[in-house]
Amino acid sequence: MKFFAWLCLLVLPFVFVSCSGSTHFRPLMSRTLELKPSDFGSVDLSQPLIGSVQQTSGLVVVHYGLPERYLRSRYPQPNVSFVSVVHGIKYLNRVVKSLPHDAEHAEVLTQLIQTRSRLLDFYNNRRIAFNSVPPFTGRTFMARNAIMPALGTTR
Numbered sequence: 834m835k836f837f838a839w840l841c842l843l844v845l846p847f848v849f850v851s852c853s854g855s856t857h858f859r860p861l862m863s864r865t866l867e868l869k870p871s872d873f874g875s876v877d878l879s880q881p882l883i884g885s886v887q888q889t890s891g892l893v894v895v896h897y898g899l900p901e902r903y904l905r906s907r908y909p910q911p912n913v914s915f916v917s918v919v920h921g922i923k924y925l926n927r928v929v930k931s932l933p934h935d936a937e938h939a940e941v942l943t944q945l946i947q948t949r950s951r952l953l954d955f956y957n958n959r960r961i962a963f964n965s966v967p968p969f970t971g972r973t974f975m976a977r978n979a980i981m982p983a984l985g986t987t988r
Contacts (some may be wrong), residue, residue, distance in 0.1 A: 865907075866895040866955045870914070872948045874928070874941055882924045883914040895921055895952060897959055918956045925949040 870891040873879035883893050891912045894904060904915050929945050932938050 863899065864897070864955075864959075865899075865904075866918075866951065868893045868895060868948065868951070872944065872951075873925075874945055878928055878941070878945075882916060882921065886914040887912055895955060918952055922949060922952050922956060925952065 870879060870883055870886045870888045870893055873883055873893065876888060883891075886893065891914065892908070892910065893914050893916055894908055895916050895918050896904060898917050898919075901915060908915075925945055925948060929942060929949065932942055932945075934942065
C-alpha cells in the first residue's frame with residue numbers, strides 16, 4: 834500500500850505537467866479579427882468606418898474595445914485601421930439597410946452581409962463566454978449593465 838501511495842505521488846506531477854503543456858489560454862479581450870479593407874465594400878462605402886486605408890495593401894483590425902496604444906504596439910504597420918466590433922456591426926447594418934436591393938448592388942450586399950456575419954460571430958464568441966460564467970448563470974445575482982447586449986441584423 835505504501836508503494837502505491839509513493840507511486841501516485843511520483844506519477845501525479847508528471848500527469849499534470851504533460852496535460853498542461855499543449856494548453857495555451859489567450860485572454861478573450863485581447864483577441865482581434867484581421868480583415869481586408871475590401872471586405873467592407875468600396876472606398877466610398879468604407880471611408881466613414883475605416884478611414885483612408887488602402888484597399889490593396891491595408892489591414893482592418895476588429896477588436897472588442899482595446900486601447901489604441903496597445904493595438905498600435907501589436908500592429909506597427911502604417912496602413913492599419915482599428916474598428917470596434919460593435920461600431921463595425923452597427924455600421925454594416927446601416928449600410929446594408931440603406932443600399933438598394935437590386936441586381937446592380939447584389940455582389941456588394943453579399944460581401945457586406947458576409948463581413949457582418951463574421952463580425953457577429955466574433956462578437957457572440959465573447960458574449961456567450963461572458964454570459965456563461967457566474968454570476969450570470971442560474972438564479973444568482975445578475976447585473977443588467979454588465980451583460981453584453983445581443984446585436985442583431987437588419988433585413
